[in-house]
Amino acid sequence: MGLAASQEDFAQALLHAERPMPAGITTARGQADAARFAVYRNNVHVGLTKALAQRFPVTEQLVGAAFFTAMARLYAQDNKPASPRIIDYGDDFPAFIAAFEPAAELAYLADVASLEAAWTRAYHAADAGLLDLSVLAAVAPDALPNLRLAAHPSAALIRSPHPVGSIWGAHQSATVPPMEAWDAETVLVVRPDMHVNVHIIPAQDGIFAQALFGGAPLGEAAEAAFAHEPAFDFGAALVGLHALGAFAGIHQGDVP
Amino acid sequence: MMDAATRPARLPDRLPNRAGLGLKPEHYGHVLEHRPDIGFFEVHAENYMGAGGPPHRYLESVAKLYPLSLHGVGLSIGAARPLDRVHLSRLRTLVERYKPQSFSEHLAWSTHDTGFLNDLLPLPYTDETLARVIDHVDEAQQAIGQRLLLENPSTYVLFEDSTIDEIDFLEEIAARTGCGLLLDVNNVMVSSVNHRLDPHTYMDRFPVGRIGEIHLAGYDETVDGAGERLLIDAHGSPVKADVMALYEHALARTGPVPTLIEWDNDVPDFATLQAEAVRAEARIAREAGRRNRQTRAA
Known part of the structure; x- marks a missing residue:
């Protein structure tokens, strides 16, 4: 042979x-x-x-x-x-x-595993700087809806009908506290620098972020979030997600 | 402990004739904070093939302070199929980025249609496999732009087809490709016991001039289907006494050689690893001393 x-x-x-x-x-x-x-x-x-x-x-x-x-x-x-x-x-x-x-x-097990898979992907993801807000501020207001943001290479969203972020968080310490509520959760996994962070974010912010990560411009992403939650606060969501490190910058070609 | 300020600004271009340790993520912080007096660190190349993140950041810092050995576990040099070009380019990227003082791989295979088999599998030693391995070592050295050290395997089975002795096989590869050899003393013990060979005879025949590094590790022990003693290359415990004695026997022939303690499973605290390095380094120093005395006497 x-x-x-x-x-x-x-x-x-x-x-x-x-x-x-x-x-x-x-x-x-x-x-x-x-x-x-x-x-x-x-x-x-x-x-x-x-x-x-x-x-x-x-x-x-x-x-x-x-x-x-x-x-x-x-x-x-x-x-x-x-x-x-x-x-x-x-x-x-x-x-x-x-x-x-x-x-x-x-039923929640696969979503917890998704969070853990995202955690290691974020750990090994390419390093990248964060979106400079002053660049965003310099964009003319009427150009803003057409602007696309680049997701940070480490960023990932897990949207679950189960409290995956809370479950995961409860298992980070030696003694696991009991769950106080059982609600759907949206989780942002991101590593802005050396540490992988796991954030539970509002569902509408998650819809907004997911649309942006998928390449939708700001206007379209905001509409998707509004459709889910009329009280969606565009400015707060954008600044909040930016503060967590969700964006690496403005899409090449969209800079005026 | 070496003072950071007195550390030479330039690292040597080869591994020093001292003991080194595997760099484990659980010890990144300790190593950078305390800068323990360790001869060199070794990492598995495959663990640093992510795009970015903490592993690269830590390795960059460690590689500025210590000589580095890059040890591949997935190139599948002994496979019938061609080497994975993508994997070769990943290795080259690492070599260019970290400029390791040594790069090594195994005489083994691990690739299949269904995917990577995640173990170092054995191959028969024949004219066909010899030609194949020589081609692969040539290709690998060319692709990564650096000499490779090829490691002798630990094996649990033999092949009826084998016609070439393992040492002759390794020596021929080295002679034909210019590669060096990584002598894994624990593997010598494991294979010798498993195949009823005398480990000291193996050591006495090993081409010492080709050796660029030595590996030491702890084995596990069980029995095979006939109740015969079967050693397993486990990397999860201190170096056993018989392997340490065999190492001393090897050092008497090789002289001082960079020596790595491999401890990859159930990784203990850093102090335990460092104690293992100290044990090995004492033997290197003893051999160096013996040779100095001989030189002076002559």
């Missing part, structure tokens, strides 16, 4: 526990040994499961280590890292959780 075929055979045996050991492996005593091959199988699965536990610590706390490990192993079975850049691993773990029947009772 050539090298390509033998590595394919080795990989298939690694990935599928029910398959026989790969052809051609042996030991010093001249006999292949399943316990030895199992070390490689175990390394692959434990390595990936551990990587997920590191990235999704609150998700793990919410379901317990045993449940989490079982869920992570099932995910890892069909989802290998796309590249050796293992820091990206688990980007679609939240979607897997959302469809994972045994966790269906915990």
Whole structure:
């Protein structure tokens, strides 16, 4: 067997526990040994499961280590890292959780995992300065509605029918306080400098920010927010989101 | 502890013949605040392949203070398939940015159609694999613009197809590509026990002139299906006594060599890691002293 075929055979045996050991492996005593091959199988699965536990610590706390490990192993079975850049691993773990029947009772679990996935993406995101408000102030008022803002590379929104920000926040300390209310929450995850911040923001500000992050100009984004909440305060939302570090600047080409 | 003010303004262009440690995120703050007297730091290249953020910021600061070893775990040099060009360019970007005093990778493979397999998998030693690895090492050295140190693997299985001895295999790669070798003493112990070989004989045959760095780590121990002793390369505990003795045996041949303590799982506090570095460095110093006395006597 050539090298390509033998590595394919080795990989298939690694990935599928029910398959026989790969052809051609042996030991010093001249006999292949399943316990030895199992070390490689175990390394692959434990390595990936551990990587997920590191990235999704609150998700793990919410379901317990045993449940989490079982869920992570099932995910890892069909989802290998796309590249050796293992820091990206688990980007679609939240979607897997959302469809994972045994966790269906915990409707908020996938959204908490989405928040945690966004946290690590923000941690490794490109560094960027923040929007300079004086640039915005210099824009003629009639040009403002057509202006598009560039999202900060680290910024992400999680809009959930569950209090995901509060749940996540409650698990940042050793003792988890009881939840006082159970409301929908919109969360902005952003790293303006060295620290990743998790902010619970008003729902209408979230709609506004999401439209802006999607490339909509200020006027259109404000209309979307007004449609959701007539009391939407454009100025306060813009200044507030800016203060949290949500924007990197004005879109190239939109500067007068 | 070295005073920051007396630290040489320019770092050496190679790793010093001292003990180094893996740089772990939980120790970034400690290292920058206390500037412990450590010979060098090593990082896994793949952990610094994000676009930005704290890892790069900390590594930039650390690389200004200490010599740096960049250690890749994902290039898959031993794979049948071509090297991943995108990954090579990520490595080059890191090398250009941090100008590490050393870059190393493994004699292993880890890529497959379904994705990255996240382990260092073994390969048979044949004329075919030798040619393949030589091509890959050539390509990697060209792509990153720096000499590579290739690490001897720890393995749990053998291949019926293998026709070349591991040391001959490594030596031939080094001779044909000009690459250096990273001697992992723990891997020598693990593979020797697992395959009924004598680790001291392995050490005595290893091409010492090619060695650019040594790795030390702690292994775990279990038994295989026949009840035979099976060592696992675990990187989660102190260096075992037999590996330390084998290291001393190696140093007697190599002379002082940059030596890394690898401790990647269940990472302890920095003081525990530093104590491991001190243990290794005492042995480097003893060997240096022995050689000095020999020179003076002659």
